[in-house]
Amino acid sequence: MDPRYRRSRERFRGAVYQLATLKPITEVQVQELCEAAGVTKDTFYRHATSPVDLLADVLAEEFDAITVTYDDLAGSSAPEAPIGVATRVLLQHVLDHEAVYRKCMQPHLIAPIRATLEDAARTALERHFAAHPEVLPPTVEPAPVVLAIYAGYGAAGIVGALEAWISAPEHDIATGVAAILATMPAWWFTKPEPTTHPQQDALSEQV
Template structure:
């Protein structure tokens, strides 16, 4: 992507994040995003299919940045904490994307990021993976999918609770996780 396109994408991401802080994403229009970003609708549609897709992209970029902690830690809880701190920081945006569950593109990107983090964690710590998963890639994909979907469900429930205690949420999600992830 050339520098101009990157600047446009960043400007659009900032605009959708700002607008979705004050209104549910279902009420945010492409025109409003364009006006806030100072770009044309053509530029918008070169970068996203819809406001919710742009929001999902913006949040995924932030999550990916937060997950860079994983290779530098020995505790999976640090990755969970980084994810939940991102969600807490953007709680109004996430709540505005829930009706009653997260909008599909937002949920998909959140789950994709968690899956990638779990796969990376297992690759960095192969000794934690039970033999039935280590020797069976399909089984490992099932374990990762289960853990990622469960984490997204827990995040949704945490958002509904209006509880902003990240440490408590980390403890609860880890307590609900299969023990082998925590070794």
């Protein structure tokens, strides 16, 4: 990345977080964002098309860093397992930017921010299913569209849970992690037991 572009990016990151903490990002104007960042409008439009899109992009960068850190969610749905740790990190990120997220609720998260969260969760789940096909339910052929359905369904649920957590008057991370993990399907993490044909069972009993 060009050093000048990187410096401008960091200025925009600080400015968009600052302004989105004070008021809904949908009310932030390009001009005031540029003034807060100390750059021109021409520079702004090299980075984003609107303040909303800029905030979504900045958040996406943080989500990508979180999902890359926890690239493999194998194990179990226990709080100390990778998925539990990743969920805790995600909730801590939301808590660190509590005012930003609260001001993005109308009453649900505005579409670009919600899409950013869902994309991050969907990507993590798709990687998990690809790395561990043995956890997939045997009732449906794991075609690409089926995996996309599994990941999309799970991502939407996780974001819905985050919306409820953000809207709560108090934010306890341990409670949030436990509740989100409890909603996750057990098959995401549990390898199915091998099944045998009834005749094989009968033969085994005779032996």
